[in-house]
Amino acid sequence: MNASQNKTSFKIWLMVALMAAVLNVNAMPVEDIEILNITLFDKQRVDRTAYLYTYQVTLINNGPAIDELKGTVSRQRVWHQSGRFLRDGILPVVSSIGPTTLPDAELVIGNVEFGEIMTPTDTITIQQDSRVPFDPSQLSWSFEGIPGGLNLPPDPGEEGKATLEGIDADGDGLRDDLQRYIMLNFGQVALSAKSLVDLAKAQQDSLTVTDKDESIALANRSNRAFECVIYSVHAEQGLGGDITSENLDEVEKRERDLIVLTFNTEPRLLTYLNYMKQLEGEFFSTASLFPEPLKESCAFDPDAI
Helix, strand or coil: CCHHHHHHHHHHHHHHHHHHHCCCCCCEEECCEEEEEEEEEEEEECCCCEEEEEEEEEEEECCCCEEEEEEEEECCCCEEECCEEEECCECCCCCCCCCEEEEECEEEEEEECCCCEECCCCCEEEEEECCCCCCHHHCEEEEEEEECCCCCCCCCHHHHHCCCCCCCCCCCCCCHHHHHHHHHHHCCCHHHHHHHHHHHHHHHHCCCCCCHHHHHHHHHHHHHHHHHHHHHHHHHHCCCCCCCHHHHHHHHHHHHHHHHHHCCCHHHHHHHHHHHHHCCCCCCCCCCCCHHHHHHCCCCCHHHC
């Protein structure tokens, strides 16, 4: 590969990496968590005026069960005037202008059932200027997690990008990051999730094909999986009739997002491009764009889902 091709491949990889960053593969915002109590756990002096305060937090889940719940604390903005911190004419308790910093702002909580009250073993740590009034109950919180009961493998994180194959901790034949993305975004509709899993497995296998014959066989399998996704999107809408342009737009978006996530490192993208090069000049059959022929492309029985 010459310098120009290297430069082009890098640009493509950079675009893919940026697109992957905005796709939801890990967690979703959670709005139903309520802080019940914040208790001082430890206090350490840093210098003449600053202290580190470590707090334990008690909370309740007022919504559906959540797994892998995490909380993040942030400071409220308070305006400084004449050496005092004023908000609505009242001496405030938190400042984001200097007296308060957050050395450890993340609270790892875990799995929480509906209505469960929990005090996680994890804590948060705040550094505070002792000359400025402070009330931890005035801190702002945000939470994220995944719906309970999905039994997903853990997020592989950066370790999952270290090899072409990635990590498949539960041995289901699909990389864990792809599995999490599909189930978090489409798991509520079993047919859609199953069809996307088959498509993702086909895309993923392009990283391990070794010759042209294998590439052609995989491309045929990938085409059938793509057609099954068209059927699943049409069935998901439950309107009957023919395949619509809106169906096809949605399928193309789902396929594009899977491609972005599957080939999310430069080595993976270059391997995929080499696989595509093996297919140059080949022609592949496709099913007609009607529900029944597309349904027959599924590698499973859609009626049994």
